[in-house]
Amino acid sequence: KEAKLWGGRFEESVTDTVEKFTESISFDKELYKHDIMGSKAHASMLAKQGLMSDGDRDSILRGLEEIERKIESGEFVWRTDREDVHMNIEAALTDMIGEPAKKLHTARSRNDQVLTDFRLWCRDAIDRILGSVKRLQAALVTLALKNEELIVPGYTHLQRAQPVLLPHLLLAYVEQLERDAGRLHDCRVRMNFCPLGACALAGTGLPIDRFMTSDALGFTSPMRNSIDAVSDRDFILEFLSANSITAVHLSRLGEEWVLWASEEFGFITPSDSVSTGSSIMPQKKNPDPMELVRGKSARVIGDLVTLLTLCKGLPLAYNRDLQEDKEPVFDSVKTVIGMLEVSAEFAHNITFNQERIRKALPAGHLDATTLADYLVHKGMPFRTSHDVVGRAVALCVSKNCQLQDLNLDEMRSISPVFDKDVYEYLGVDNAVKKFRSYGSTGSACVADQLDYWAAKLEINRS
Numbered sequence: 001k002e003a004k005l006w007g008g009r010f011e012e013s014v015t016d017t018v019e020k021f022t023e024s025i026s027f028d029k030e031l032y033k034h035d036i037m038g039s040k041a042h043a044s045m046l047a048k049q050g051l052m053s054d055g056d057r058d059s060i061l062r063g064l065e066e067i068e069r070k071i072e073s074g075e076f077v078w079r080t081d082r083e084d085v086h087m088n089i090e091a092a093l094t095d096m097i098g099e100p101a102k103k104l105h106t107a108r109s110r111n112d113q114v115l116t117d118f119r120l121w122c123r124d125a126i127d128r129i130l131g132s133v134k135r136l137q138a139a140l141v142t143l144a145l146k147n148e149e150l151i152v153p154g155y156t157h158l159q160r161a162q163p164v165l166l167p168h169l170l171l172a173y174v175e176q177l178e179r180d181a182g183r184l185h186d187c188r189v190r191m192n193f194c195p196l197g198a199c200a201l202a203g204t205g206l207p208i209d210r211f212m213t214s215d216a217l218g219f220t221s222p223m224r225n226s227i228d229a230v231s232d233r234d235f236i237l238e239f240l241s242a243n244s245i246t247a248v249h250l251s252r253l254g255e256e257w258v259l260w261a262s263e264e265f266g267f268i269t270p271s272d273s274v275s276t277g278s279s280i281m282p283q284k285k286n287p288d289p290m291e292l293v294r295g296k297s298a299r300v301i302g303d304l305v306t307l308l309t310l311c312k313g314l315p316l317a318y319n320r321d322l323q324e325d326k327e328p329v330f331d332s333v334k335t336v337i338g339m340l341e342v343s344a345e346f347a348h349n350i351t352f353n354q355e356r357i358r359k360a361l362p363a364g365h366l367d368a369t370t371l372a373d374y375l376v377h378k379g380m381p382f383r384t385s386h387d388v389v390g391r392a393v394a395l396c397v398s399k400n401c402q403l404q405d406l407n408l409d410e411m412r413s414i415s416p417v418f419d420k421d422v423y424e425y426l427g428v429d430n431a432v433k434k435f436r437s438y439g440s441t442g443s444a445c446v447a448d449q450l451d452y453w454a455a456k457l458e459i460n461r462s
């Protein structure tokens with residue numbers, strides 16, 4: 001058995017069971033690129049500070065580049081007995097270049113090293129998620145532009161409420177995603193501080209320059225407190241919280257599209273390319289991708305809960321428990337990106353069944369609130385007009401007709417305030433036209449929203 005990098009004081013080697021149980025290489029090799037980045041910055045700083053020669057630095061830099069190349073080409077052999085990504089790379093460097101490699105871990109511990117790697121990894125992950133968020137926003141805006149005039153029922157309590165333009169509804173999701181992106185941006189800014197040089201927990205007596213490594217790695221500055229630097233995991237708690245909120249937004253979108261694709265709603269038809277079938281029922285065509293978007297939100301929330309639970313009982317500073325922080329983060333990132341990408345693909349592959357929606361629109365008295373507003377225009381207090389229209393709806397229910405089917409005499413039997421211009425307010429097309437408040441579903445307001453998003457997301461509108 002090879003001696004451990006930390007083996008000096010040990011007389012016995014660890015059992016296979018312990019070795020297998022404590023290893024993290026099976027998952028933390030994901031950090032290799034950032035581990036190498038961090039080591040290169042660290043070696044350069046050590047040379048600048050006179051803690052190693054320029055020659056040693058150069059062999060370390062060359063060696064690390066060669067290791068990176070080997071990892072990427074699949075030649076590199078990851079060893080469980082070398083425990084984690086940090087010791088795998090350091091030991092491989094020692095095998096490769098010998099003596100100079102032994103200087104690399106000067107004024108560094110795996111505790112600050114792993115967090116440097118992890119913050120760099122998360123920073124990149126956030127950038128990848130932001131790209132996916134933007135692609136989904138663009139897909140939703142494109143879908144809205146394809147159906148600019150389409151009126152759909154808006155729901156509250158899943159009961160028909162008021163008519164809305166479809167783009168208005170789709171842009172509501174775009175707004176949610178924009179706040180999701182904002183949360184990730186904020187989290188990235190707060191995360192972008194450098195733990196390197198905090199060493200095990202207390203810093204070092206060696207003359208290192210933490211500002212130099214922080215700068216070289218693109219961090220805002222070194223973390224101020226070395227104990228905080230190796231203990232803090234709130235950067236990933238915040239990150240996974242942001243991911244969880246995004247996942248919940250996507251789950252709601254998934255639920256809406258699954259409903260809309262049902263025979264009962266029949267609002268959308270997903271193309272075959274984004275649907276799957278049943279192994280027993282030959283007729284089935286299911287919207288599985290969006291069901292799984294809904295389903296996978298559970299894992300993303302679970303990942304956050306895992307991390308919160310992991311951290312809640314830990315005293316300062318580093319505890320080995322914290323090695324368990326990687327997999328939930330990797331899983332959360334991979335899952336959220338998958339959810340965003342498949343939702344965008346789904347959006348590009350659904351058509352709205354205009355005729356079916358059109359036919360369904362008269363049901364549900366979607367224009368009732370507009371009619372109440374009409375009476376307010378005539379000077380009636382709203383609470384009274386609400387009651388008047390309520391009675392008109394009751395009349396419709398008993399006659400099994402729509403508000404616009406009532407004749408003026410019938411209307412006037414309920415309130416003498418009704419006049420023949422009332423018909424300009426009735427029916428969903430008229431009703432939608434009456435909306436005018438900022439942020440409403442009125443065509444002009446929705447057109448403004450579409451302009452805003454198309455420009456912001458650089459969507460070609462030709």
Ligand code: ARG
Pocket residue numbers: 024028084110111114320322323324
């Ligand atoms: N693999 C460890 C982790 O991911 C690195 C830090 C280990 N530090 C230690 N003192 N054992 O947390």
